[in-house]
Amino acid sequence: MSATDIPENAPEHCPGPTTEQAGTASACQGCPNQNVCATAPKGPDPDLPFIKERMDSVKHKILILSGKGGVGKSTFTSQLGFALANDENIQVGIMDVDVCGPSIPKIMGLEGEQIHQSLSGWSAVYVQDNLGVMSIGFMLSNPDDAIIWRGPKKNGLIKQFLKDVDWGDLDFMLVDTPPGTSDEHLSIIQYLKESGIDGAVIITTPQEVALQDVRKEIDFCRKVKIPIIGVVENMSGFVCPKCKGESVIFSPTTGGAKKMAEDVKIPFLGSIPLDPRIGKACDTGVSFLDEYSDSPACKAYLDIITEIKSSLTTQGNF
Structure with a gap:
């Protein structure tokens, strides 16, 4: 011990x-x-060797984290998944471990889909041939059903997602997490410890009320020894779809995510402005990057994704 x-x-x-x-x-x-x-x-958990065996076929495992809810973790995860999967030679999996608030099925256009089982285990639900998704949202008879579970049951489901799902050979596994630093986070780190986690992308919004919770998430990553790929400032301003003018919505009273990243010495990956069409894309389950490539927010997403790839290359993991 x-x-x-x-x-x-x-x-x-x-x-x-x-x-x-x-x-x-x-x-x-x-x-x-x-x-x-x-x-x-x-x-020792007897299931850990089985999880490691499954995860050995996944090259890169990236956690999407934030101490604060409502900052756009699931939106960012979905767009990162869509962007990576634009290369048909790259296999991507998205695992939604936000057990009580699974929004990934809706955002990815998979609402109403169900999990199927084969001889090799559960099958992920596919958006396209090279982009698979797993979420408790696929297990609900009614999408409005509340999931009222204690920690051990949540942990058991996360273990099943890792051990029993036939993910196949993946280039990237993106793990969308709930806000905080609790059961789901500890479980995913414990289960992936042997096979390795490339790092975490931390999402925040500019205002101090979000940053104070995000600092806790950074501290959490350091305590459990998870590399931090960098921080993304979401909703950094509002971009008018017509005139392209930008207005500040959430005022960065303490300098925003960039200043925080400098203070705690972690990479700042970039800022993504608000565009009302991001919400529309998520509601209709389509890729914002494909549908609205003219948006400044689209360019910001793609620049950040390039930074993430560059970070993995620098680490020798890409």
Whole structure:
């Protein structure tokens, strides 16, 4: 057991959540994690070797993160997926681990689709031949159904997405995550640890109320040793589709994402202005980049995607 296995809010002599004494040792009395540790399976997760075997066929794994909700993680993930898949020689998979708010099926034009099973496992749902998607949204009988699950059930689903889905040989797996630094994030990192994560793209909007949560996400990445590819400032201004004039909507009172990136010494990938047609593209499930190539937001997306590819090349991973 390593020191990183022990939760930060654990008592001084915590035996560790994977040991035989977890939840029953004297040091566990009064710990908020006592019941979870006592009932959790002990020892190494027997499914990890199967996950590693599946993930060994995926070249690049990129997490899309943000401590703040509503900043456009799913929108960015979808457009990154569409852009990468424009090259028919590149195979892309999108895994939606936002269990309680799965919006990827709608954004990708796959609403109403269902998961099918074959001898090799669950089959991803395909937008096109080289762009597959997996989401709990495909499992709901009604898209308006609330998913009221505790952490262990969420973690079990994420494990199934990695272990039981026949992803095939992928060049890129993009993982769309919920806001925060909790169960889903810890699970995906634990399960992908052996096969490796190339890095995280962190999404924010310019205002301080978003940046303060995004700083926590940056701290999270550093604590769990996930490389940060860079930060993207979304909704950085409003671009009029007719006159192309830009207006500030969310005022960057503390300097915005660029200043924050400089302060915490991480790459700034670029800013994406608001364009009302982005929302229209997401509602209708089409690629904004293909439909509205004249938009300044489209150019911003493509420049950022080039930066991401360049970062992977610099790391020797592309």
